[in-house]
Amino acid sequence: YGHAQKMWAAMTYAFGHLQGLGNLPWHESELHSSQMLGNPLVSVEVSSYMCSLWHCKVQAGEVAISACAITSISTFPLMYHFNNHPENWAILDYQPGRCSDGSSESSWWAGGCIKRCLHAAYTIAFLCMLHSDEVLKIQLHNLHFFSNGLILMLPFKKTHQNGNIKPFWLWIMPTEEHLCAIQAIAKWIVASKILTGYLFQKFASANQPLTSERFLELFHNNLLDIGVDPSSYGTHSFWHGGYQYLHIECRWPLHHICEWGGWSLKFTNLMIVKYLISHNDDATELCEHFFNPYHSPSVKCPHCRRSCPCA
Known part of the structure; x- marks a missing residue:
């Protein structure tokens, strides 16, 4: 689905800007019944296909997961x-040829x-x-x-x-x-x-x-x-x-x-959450310790090195 989205965007740009067809929906001319106008990628057929492709992806159990984060503490x-x-x-x-012998130096x-x-x-x-x-x-x-x-x-x-x-x-x-x-x-x-x-x-x-x-x-x-x-x-x-x-x-x-x-401050989508939380990342704390007053947080302050919950 992600690859199809990129192809859709590229072809929409090609027809709209390079071919000068604009972003008007693909429709039949009112003057000539056999003439089509607009951008063919902005059509009901293409939109329906992309929606069905998305539903197939969801039904197959695929989830969009971002790359695993590099952590500053590990x-x-x-x-x-x-x-x-x-x-x-x-x-x-x-x-030259130092690592070609298959030894440990490889x-x-x-x-x-x-x-x-x-x-x-x-x-x-x-x-x-x-x-x-x-x-x-x-x-x-x-x-x-x-x-x-x-x-x-x-x-x-x-x-x-x-x-x-x-x-x-x-x-x-x-x-x-x-x-x-x-x-x-x-x-x-x-x-x-x-x-x-x-x-x-x-x-x-x-x-x-x-x-x-x-x-x-x-x-x-x-x-x-x-x-x-x-x-x-x-x-x-x-x-x-x-x-x-x-x-x-x-x-x-x-x-x-x-x-x-340099990101948008409108917060109109959840892209920020995508990079803040990912299924690939290791959990910093177990949920049973969220309210545990005897458990120290696993992340310390990098400056004052405090690890108390109020740090």
Whole structure:
């Protein structure tokens, strides 16, 4: 059904804008009985087909589930500490054919340079709640450093097709080093020695952005390093996890999160709930402990480290 929706939207745009048929419903001309006018994709037949397809999906028991969220208290620090281990963080000279013998070294799918690149992309996508392609299109001139942080000016954003993208002000996070985008970006720039062009470039081709497919492959490899099944994780996992981090751990109100991410403040749909709650995510607490006064919450405040219910 999701694929059919994308095809429907694409063809509606093609007939409406590229062919100049507009968005009028498909109907028979009042002047000429054999002539049809309007957009054929905006018709009763197509709408009925999409509705029936949706009903078939629901009857089959399919549920729209978003990607599993990357959490700031488990998955993210595990990847951070694994990548920062001396043997994984060291930048070594390229040795062709090193992993072709099927030995234990075959698990070394990336060196310290790639690990720095990934961690920088992780932190930006997580804190700014961005799509992977939005992160991978960032160029060096989009970053403006100041004494305690940087200003990120995105070149484009899916929710702002006509521009007017608000900048992201990122600050140093000394108490949460694994989430600090400033340190991660600085370490990547120093290691890669990139002076111009895209911040995240292909490793074999200069000044070409890393593709979302390649980024997802590297991300899945990183999850396998820490013993996590990557099948339920995707490029939306950072966006999803960043939203939960800001709402649950940082206790930001919803309108602050929407303003930070550049989302609509009209709250006319449940897209926000989709990223706040997912069947893929692990429950932070069991329901039998919701009113239990003797049970400490499983999530602590990242700043004051309190775990009491009133924290």
